[in-house]
Amino acid sequence: MAERHAKLADGLRLILLLTGTRTGRTLNELAEEMGVGRRTVERMLAAIKEVCGGLEQVPTDEAQKRWRLPASTLSRVKPLTAAEAAEMDLAARRLAAEGLEERAALLRNAAEKLRAAMDARALQRAEPDVEAMLAAEGLAMRPGPRVHVPERLIATLREAILANRRIRLAYRPSRGALREHVVEPYGLLYGTRPYLLAARVDKPDAAVWRLDRVLSAEPMNEAFSPRPGFTLPALAAQSFGVWREAPHQVVLRFTGSAAVEARHWAFHPTQRFETQPDGALVLRFEAGGLDEMAYHFATWGEAVEVLEPPALRERLAALGAALVRRHGAP
Missing domain, CATH: 1.10.10 (Arc Repressor Mutant, subunit A)
Known part of the structure; x- marks a missing residue:
């Protein structure tokens, strides 16, 4: 949005x-x-x-x-x-x-x-x-399919979030069987897909749950007290996009020809730009979510170079190699 x-x-x-x-x-x-x-x-x-x-x-x-x-x-x-x-x-x-x-x-x-x-x-x-x-004035439609999420599911989750009520989720991950989890909901994140940000009662940290993989959400008669520091802005700011993992110090270098466009982007709340003598632009921020970073910065092609962390360089290289294997010349 x-x-x-x-x-x-x-x-x-x-x-x-x-x-x-x-x-x-x-x-x-x-x-x-x-x-x-x-x-x-x-x-x-x-x-x-x-x-x-x-x-x-x-x-x-x-x-x-x-x-x-x-x-x-x-x-x-x-x-x-x-x-x-x-x-x-x-x-x-x-x-x-x-x-x-x-x-x-x-x-x-x-x-x-x-x-x-x-x-x-x-x-x-x-x-x-x-x-x-x-x-x-029209709308430029985003190409491709859109994930359908029942409106009643979002309404149920919103009510639980506002009331600080635990919910029982029937959730099917990308790998593995359907399982039930009791979670404490903290907010909804809207991106290319809608997600629930919630913490399992038996886990110390929050996680993101894809709403299109939630088969049911049952409000429970159990209130919870929000954990210290568990606000939606604070939790969301720890990641690039919606993926949550240990944060990394990310440093990228945009070429001079891409510097003006890159400066207009809001990549992350902690971002800092540094203009270089040759006209290039260095971007620094701290966040987790290396997979989503790799998917996004791949769209910049040769206009961006990953300086840190090495793991992000490796994921971008692996993504490029996989695309070459699939779409390269026979």
């Missing part, structure tokens, strides 16, 4: 969370429900306060402050522009095209609620422009 679409969906969801509560929500509660860090919630609240106004602190005896938006606040929000309305519709279409129909439905519902809060005359003026913009 495009980053801007994710931010848009998160902002709308936060507004609905704040308006749908009488007792208010703490920063920690919002961060947990949104699956983001506390600082991210603070920035989003500041933006909502600037646009909507009316952000209220609910009186409470608790140490943490609780926040809410009065329902009447939405009536004072500036009307949606045609560009904003079209962007929400495009974001929902993009989510649906990626096979994430449930998330698309959530965004469509949020957009409809915001439209409902608009003045009828403003909405009437905006709708023709929205239709024109949608006709002029």
Whole structure:
């Protein structure tokens, strides 16, 4: 999912969370429900306060402050522009095209609620422009098949994540027989495939579970306390893509002709770029997931060279050799 679409969906969801509560929500509660860090919630609240106004602190005896938006606040929000309305519709279409129909439905519902809060005359003026913009902007479809995951499975997992409830997974790995596992779910990761990030009760670390290999997910009447440091942003940042393994110090060198393009990529949250005297660009980051790194950096061809670690060089070389054996001249 495009980053801007994710931010848009998160902002709308936060507004609905704040308006749908009488007792208010703490920063920690919002961060947990949104699956983001506390600082991210603070920035989003500041933006909502600037646009909507009316952000209220609910009186409470608790140490943490609780926040809410009065329902009447939405009536004072500036009307949606045609560009904003079209962007929400495009974001929902993009989510649906990626096979994430449930998330698309959530965004469509949020957009409809915001439209409902608009003045009828403003909405009437905006709708023709929205239709024109949608006709002029399309989606570049990702080629190839998309993994189908039942919407009910994602809904069940989301409910368990928000409630801190253990779930019993019937899971079939790529190799081996179907097995059941009791896991503590921490979040959902969306990439080329959707994954569950969860920790088995008998293991110290979290792992990723492909949702298309989950045959069933049964919520259990067992609550769990999140393990220290087990937040979705923290766990996801330890890996390249979704694969989790011991982190490596990764150093790559892009040629001068590829340096400009490479600098525009967000390869990893810990990345650092170093421009070289000859115009080349060195990229450094720390992460696990060598297989996924090899698959991605192979697409850069001769424009990138792996300097560290040796294991990544070996995997890229093995991948190239396998492609030559399969597709090389007889």
